Amino acid sequence: MTAAADVHVRLVDRLEASGALTPGWRQAFLDVGRHGFLPDVFWASTGDGYERCDRAQSPGRWLELAYCDVAIVTQWDDGADSGQQREPTSSVSMPTMVASMLRDLDVHEGHRVWEGGTGPGWNAGLLARRQGAHNVVTVELDPEVAARAAANFRALDAAPTAVVGDAAHGYLPGAPYDRGILTCSVREVPPAVIGQIRRQGVLVLPFAPLFGGGAVARLTVADGAATGPFTGSSAFMRMRQQRYQAPPVDDYLPGDWPGDAAQEYTTLNPLEVVDDWLASFVVGLAVPDVYYRRSDGGGMTTLWLFDTGVTSWATVDFVDGARRFEVRQSGPRRMWSEVEESFQWWVGEGRPGFESFGLTVDGGEHRAWLHEPANPLPSPRGRG
Incomplete structure (x- = not known):
């Protein structure tokens, strides 16, 4: 077994043992290697900041980090070549997070899937391997990021339909979809994203309020609305269109x-x-x-x-x-x-955890709730 194959299998085994990776996803994770979606130079979020790794200088460390359970940044500051890395703007997510969100998506044979936020393409590649390339559409706003993903897809046996466009608008030419997934966080779920999902279809997305924090929401769609629980903590880059520009x-x-x-x-x-x-x-x-x-x-x-x-x-x-x-x-x-x-x-309330809360989106209105949709969070009296 090659070094790449060895670390690859060990990661998949760990994901499966943790429960993040369900049995139906094992073969896709084995067939679609994470290292094939990483550039020669990346930055791994190791807990003490970001570790820069150059494949040419440290090939062993590069491969080790490729199959560590850490997020890997592949672009800073929307690709601006300023020499100052302020904000990560494209990445390959932690394998545990990728596996758990795909578990939440609950795809079945024949399901058509839409993804918003292609990034380097690993998530879309996994979906294409599991569902069949003809059943997967992925949308990326940044043309340079999309071009790199397209190059990565060419190494696959079958590539998903990759579109350069605004994920906030969905992708109606491929609709309706049975499942939808966002790989960037939102504080408002775009109506077009909900509108392209079939009735009783599922939409999985990272939801991050303006104040802070974040969690993955698993929403079920019906009649233009969507509701469902949060399934656990998350920390994703925000959808570019929803980055808040605060007044002075x-x-x-x-x-x-x-x-x-x-x-x-x-x-x-x-x-x-x-x-x-x-x-x-x-x-x-x-x-x-x-x-x-x-x-x-x-x-x-x-x-x-x-x-x-x-x-x-x-x-x-x-x-x-x-x-x-x-x-x-x-x-x-x-x-x-x-x-x-x-x-x-x-x-x-006893400090309830992420999984105790949920979200309903209806007509652009967002209502958070505790335990069930009929129990919305109270509005503070300090509102004036």
Whole structure:
């Protein structure tokens, strides 16, 4: 057995043993190697940042990372050649995440599948191997990323239909689909994506509220609406069309801080909210139009909270060892009060996990719920 085949089989065995990879997917994962979708130079998310790996310089390490359970970045900053890597914008996801989302997709023989976000193409290649290439359509917005994926597909026995286009618009020429999957996160599910899925079809996607956190949603489609539970934590790059461009702070606070905001205090450590992926996700579901910025310095961390309507703002200061934390709030909405109330509601419910929540999307409206659709998350009283 070659070195590549050896590490490949060991990864598949680990995925199957963990339960992420269901038996029906084993052969596809064995037949479609991950290393065939990776460039000669990539950056592996190893937990301590990103490790750059050059195949020409370190072929053994390159192959090892190709079959590690880590995400691998293949593009930064939408391909801008600025020499400054600020934001990863294309990647091959963690094998565990790929396998578990395909498990959630629950494909059966003959199902037609649409994928939004081709990236380097590994996920689409797996789907084509399992479903048959004629049953898989994948859409990629970035022409350069799409071109690299097309080159990767040429090494397969049969390639999916690959389209350069906007995944937010779906791909109606191939509709309707029995299954749909997004490989980028959204904070709003595009109506066109739902509309192209058959009744009782399934749509799997990473959902990431503006405030923070993220989870995979498994939605069942009916009559233009979609509803279903979250199945576990996720962290994906956001769909390009849904990257939020925040207004300048001066639009909220035209004068000097603190403006008209009176001094208040809270006993809730603000870092308990934003440094916990689950907590920030729940808060984001409850207050979907609130975001924050963080500044660290001088032994203090300040959270700036804003609403997307540009009506209200708040600051909360964290100082290590303090028992209470200074708050300033301005505008018709009490930004920190909303966040704190949502957090305390979650604590009062026993800190339920990702799988306890769900999402309903109907006519563009998004409603998060706990345990069942009839139990929507409460709106904070601090909304004004």
